[in-house]
Amino acid sequence: MSGGQFPFIPTILTSMGDMPLNFQPSFSATQVGSAAQGAANSSVRESGNMYIYSGPTISPTGTGGAKVVAFFAIPANAFDIAGRTLTLMASGGFAVNANTKAITLVVTATLPVLNSNAPSGTTIASTGAVTTSGAGWAIGAQITKYGNPGSNTQTAVHNAAQCGAAVEALTLPSALTLNESVVNYVAVCLNNTTTNTDSTLALFEATWNN
DSSP: OEEOOBTTBOOOEEOOOSSOTTOOOOBOOOEETTEEOOOBOOOOOSSEEEEEEEEEEEOOSOOSSEEEEEEEEEOTTOSOSTTOEEEEEEEEEEOSSOOOEEEEEEEESSOOOTTSBOOSSEEEEEOOSBOOOSOEEEEEEEEEEOSSTTSOOEEEEEEEEEETTEEOOOOOOEEEOOOTTSOEEEEEEEEESSOTTSEEEEEEEEEEEO
């Protein structure tokens, strides 16, 4: 296993397995301003962490809509055969106030822009609108390939949503039709209606499973 660590830059890790040796997608992990996005090349094997942002908490620069604070690029041809699964988990905190906020994971074919509105796509996980004060939050989802190679068929399942002590409702599974031959993206979006720091992101992790 190999990995690299740079100050305030997400760590890219790879692990050896029996995924085809010619499967060598590249993806990125740079920090722009105060938010992590996606620039180091890496080979992906059977399983392991593909992307991690863990550093100073970050928040969008604006309010009044779901804003992108971090995103992960799903490499082209990652979903090559049935059973390939991408597990996503994001977590952070809420400020001490009763302002309304919401966190979502959005999968999209459009390159996300940090601090801009969430791109068009499919919301695969959400906390819903909450007024939780002074507590943590976490959401998670999985995207799994099914069907024939190249058939552009995936299912996204929302598997976690918690705000403080409250477990939130899960969204319905989503049938996706991502173009598997090109790069797609998963964005973490924060919707802070009153103050930009009403909710913050502390961790965003993407894990690959064979």
